[in-house]
Amino acid sequence: xxxxxxxxxxxxxxxxxxxxxxxxxxxxxxxxxxxxxxxxxxxxxxxxxxxxxxxxxxxxxxxxxxxxxxxxxxxxxxxxxxxxxxxxxxxxxxxxxxxxxxxxxxxxxxxxxxxxxxxxxxxxxxxxxxxxxxxxxxxxxxxxxxxxxxxxxxxxxxxxxxxxxxxxxxxxxxxxxxxxxxxxxxxxxxxxxxxxxxxxxxxxxxxxxxxxxxxxxxxxxxxxxxxxxxxxxxxxxxxxxxxxxxxxxxxxxxxxxxxxxxxxxxxxxxxxxxxxxxxxxxxxxxxxxxxxxxxxxxxxxxxxxxxxxx
Amino acid sequence: xxxxxxxxxxxxxxxxxxxxxxxxxxxxxxxxxxxxxxxxxxxxxxxxxxxxxxxxxxxxxxxxxxxxxxxxxxxxxxxxxxxxxxxxxxxxxxxxxxxxxxxxxxxxxxxxxxxxxxxxxxxxxxxxxxxxxxxxxxxxxxxxxxxxxxxxxxxxxxxxxxxxxxxxxxxxxxxxxxxxxxxxxxxxxxxxxxxxxxxxxxxxxxxxxxxxxxxxxxxxxxxxxxxxxxxxxxxxxxxxxxxxxxxxxxxxxxxxxxxxxxxxxxxxxxxxxxxxxxxxxxxxxxxxxxxxxxxxxxxxxxxxxxxxxxxxxxxxxxxxxxxxxxxxxxxxxxxxxxxxxxxxxxxxxxxxxxxxxxxxxxxxxxxxxxxxxxxxxxxxxxxxxxxxxxxxxxxxxxxxxxxxxxxxxx
Numbered sequence: 001x002x003x004x005x006x007x008x009x010x011x012x013x014x015x016x017x018x019x020x021x022x023x024x025x026x027x028x029x030x031x032x033x034x035x036x037x038x039x040x041x042x043x044x045x046x047x048x049x050x051x052x053x054x055x056x057x058x059x060x061x062x063x064x065x066x067x068x069x070x071x072x073x074x075x076x077x078x079x080x081x082x083x084x085x086x087x088x089x090x091x092x093x094x095x096x097x098x099x100x101x102x103x104x105x106x107x108x109x110x111x112x113x114x115x116x117x118x119x120x121x122x123x124x125x126x127x128x129x130x131x132x133x134x135x136x137x138x139x140x141x142x143x144x145x146x147x148x149x150x151x152x153x154x155x156x157x158x159x160x161x162x163x164x165x166x167x168x169x170x171x172x173x174x175x176x177x178x179x180x181x182x183x184x185x186x187x188x189x190x191x192x193x194x195x196x197x198x199x200x201x202x203x204x205x206x207x208x209x210x211x212x213x214x215x216x217x218x219x220x221x222x223x224x225x226x227x228x229x230x231x232x233x234x235x236x237x238x239x240x241x242x243x244x245x246x247x248x249x250x251x252x253x254x255x256x257x258x259x260x261x262x263x264x265x266x267x268x269x270x271x272x273x274x275x276x277x278x279x280x281x282x283x284x285x286x287x288x289x290x291x292x293x294x295x296x297x298x299x300x301x302x303x304x305x306x307x308x309x310x
Numbered sequence: 311x312x313x314x315x316x317x318x319x320x321x322x323x324x325x326x327x328x329x330x331x332x333x334x335x336x337x338x339x340x341x342x343x344x345x346x347x348x349x350x351x352x353x354x355x356x357x358x359x360x361x362x363x364x365x366x367x368x369x370x371x372x373x374x375x376x377x378x379x380x381x382x383x384x385x386x387x388x389x390x391x392x393x394x395x396x397x398x399x400x401x402x403x404x405x406x407x408x409x410x411x412x413x414x415x416x417x418x419x420x421x422x423x424x425x426x427x428x429x430x431x432x433x434x435x436x437x438x439x440x441x442x443x444x445x446x447x448x449x450x451x452x453x454x455x456x457x458x459x460x461x462x463x464x465x466x467x468x469x470x471x472x473x474x475x476x477x478x479x480x481x482x483x484x485x486x487x488x489x490x491x492x493x494x495x496x497x498x499x500x501x502x503x504x505x506x507x508x509x510x511x512x513x514x515x516x517x518x519x520x521x522x523x524x525x526x527x528x529x530x531x532x533x534x535x536x537x538x539x540x541x542x543x544x545x546x547x548x549x550x551x552x553x554x555x556x557x558x559x560x561x562x563x564x565x566x567x568x569x570x571x572x573x574x575x576x577x578x579x580x581x582x583x584x585x586x587x588x589x590x591x592x593x594x595x596x597x598x599x600x601x602x603x604x605x606x607x608x609x610x611x612x613x614x615x616x617x618x619x620x621x622x623x624x625x626x627x628x629x630x631x632x633x634x635x636x637x638x639x640x641x642x643x644x645x646x647x648x649x650x651x652x653x654x655x656x657x658x659x660x661x662x663x664x665x666x667x668x669x670x671x672x673x674x675x676x677x678x679x680x681x682x683x684x685x686x687x688x689x690x691x692x693x694x695x696x697x698x699x700x701x702x703x704x705x706x707x708x709x710x711x712x713x714x715x716x717x718x719x720x
Contacts, residue, residue: 050324277586
């Protein structure tokens with residue numbers, strides 16, 4: 001069984017850079033897909049870089065009686081969350097933070113999205129922003145519990161909350177194979193914390209951009225970058241939890257982690273084009289009536305199997 | 311070459327454009343959207359996200375104030391262009407690009423701007439009131455009806471919303487003349503309260519949708535009174551519409567079926583965009599562009615058929631839109647709405663696409679007045695939340711509120 005090596009803290013910068021690369025790859029892919037449907041002459045692959053240049057050049061703006069401090073905290077928070085999440089994700093043999101309760105760490109981080117997205121909506125003191133913020137909370141009420149119970153399944157299956165140990169427990173069979181419901185619910189949760197695809201009503205066109213309606217310049221850059229980073233971090237976290245971590249033929253473990261992350265990330269990005277937004281009130285029904293019982297049943301099955309094994 | 315110039319050069323290749331349509335100039339808007347997207351630029355949803363403000367149509371005195379307010383909200387570097395016909399679009403976009411790159415000019419612009427409109431106590435009259443809301447677009451809902459006549463009709467059925475306004479000393483300027491008694495430090499009057507559906511006291515917030523808003527019928531203003539995000543009361547008015555009798559009712563008998571179909575596609579694109587399905591919205595928009603700016607007939611028909619099939623088959627769209635804004639036969643009859651309006655938002659979307667297909671096939675639009683009167687809107691949106699109300703308005707498949715004033719074909 002491969003031992004996990006904890007790297008010195010200085011490597012955190014490299015991890016952050018890697019997360020940045022993954023987020024940039026996701027944004028490039030999204031730009032490419034968008035360019036294809038809108039019929040743009042260019043490939044759209046350079047879209048994210050142009051967007052960064054544009055937002056770096058744009059002035060920050062503020063609104064009347066804005067809650068400046070909370071607004072900025074919310075806007076920068078998503079990126080921070082993503083960085084925190086990847087500290088516990090092992091890249092093959094290496095990890096930054098070999099936490100015994102790594103799964104709880106992820107959960108603690110993903111709950112922060114509630115605060116950060118809502119604060120971004122609140123801070124601008126603008127009706128549309130605030131409506132967007134509350135829409136996110138409504139989505140949160142529906143996705144959060146199923147997401148947490150989905151994370152219980154691999155933890156029970158591996159009898160550990162340590163992300164490295166959970167990855168190691170999948171040497172024979174990946175958890176995604178016998179915990180498909182938990183995996184799907186986890187993916188939905190990741191889309192939701194990144195306010196992505198079907199979970200984007202908080203940023204909807206019907207509320208003029210919602211939470212982002214009043215953001216400009218570097219504030220908007222941090223928020224949008226944070227969303228891509230969260231998507232990437234969520235995909236990276238799914239790899240040790242459900243997709244067997246670094247296991248795979250020929251290539252070294254770290255390469256397999258990256259490949260699996262990129263494939264899942266591409267699937268997330270692609271999904272946005274396929275699905276319309278899900279209105280929070282409708283999703284509330286699905287979250288409580290379908291997802292939660294389904295994922296609890298999944299947990300039960302996993303628990304019975306785990307008990308029978310030991 | 312300095313770093314900022316290099317940055318600027320990359321940045322303008324990805325400019326975001328906020329499109330403001332003067333009623334009667336939707337063809338110009340369509341041309342702007344088409345050129346913007348073809349260049350790899352993006353359409354902005356709010357002024358905060360925009361670099362370029364593109365006004366489609368000649369200046370209208372009653373829109374100048376809202377447009378000025380909108381312009382003030384662009385963060386900068388910024389450029390403003392005025393387009394009077396679809397042919398003028400491309401040169402104007404190129405000019406705007408140059409304008410964004412002109413550092414001297416942008417510096418002067420940012421120096422001369424009114425100091426950040428956020429400074430406490432300096433809020434411009436009528437701007438960003440909490441009771442007016444101040445999300446991006448409704449900010450222009452600044453209403454001058456008490457100063458000069460509207461260019462359009464002001465058929466406001468003043469309902470219960472009045473109580474709310476009165477509590478703040480009227481709208482617009484008057485609100486600022488108010489003493490300090492119900493002012494927050496920002497110079498903003500506090501929201502008044504009212505009973506909600508359950509009889510509990512809840513804040514009333516006044517929000518204006520329109521006249522300039524993405525995926526919104528140009529010239530229409532919907533003044534909503536919100537509790538939370540539920541619309542408890544609403545009233546409509548029109549801005550920039552000359553002939554109050556004209557809107558929506560009388561469709562010119564000689565209307566080109568192709569353009570009729572294009573308008574349906576445009577409305578479908580709005581509805582799909584509001585439903586958060588950008589992919590389908592882009593496809594509807596491309597069909598519209600093909601109908602308006604090319605002579606091709608089979609291509610758009612085929613594409614429309616595919617889109618209709620994709621939208622019809624989408625389970626998640628059905629699930630998300632079901633039971634939204636339902637109207638039965640009785641209700642449509644009572645409100646003088648066309649029969650095509652029965653069903654929920656999804657049914658109306660599919661009917662819209664079918665009408666578009668009929669238009670491409672050369673069928674003349676039927677019925678002398680198949681449009682929805684704008685007066686009916688408040689009644690339809692009351693009780694729904696903001697997002698649903700937007701979907702309902704978009705599902706009404708409104709014709710332009712003014713007969714097209716443009717020269718056709720770019």
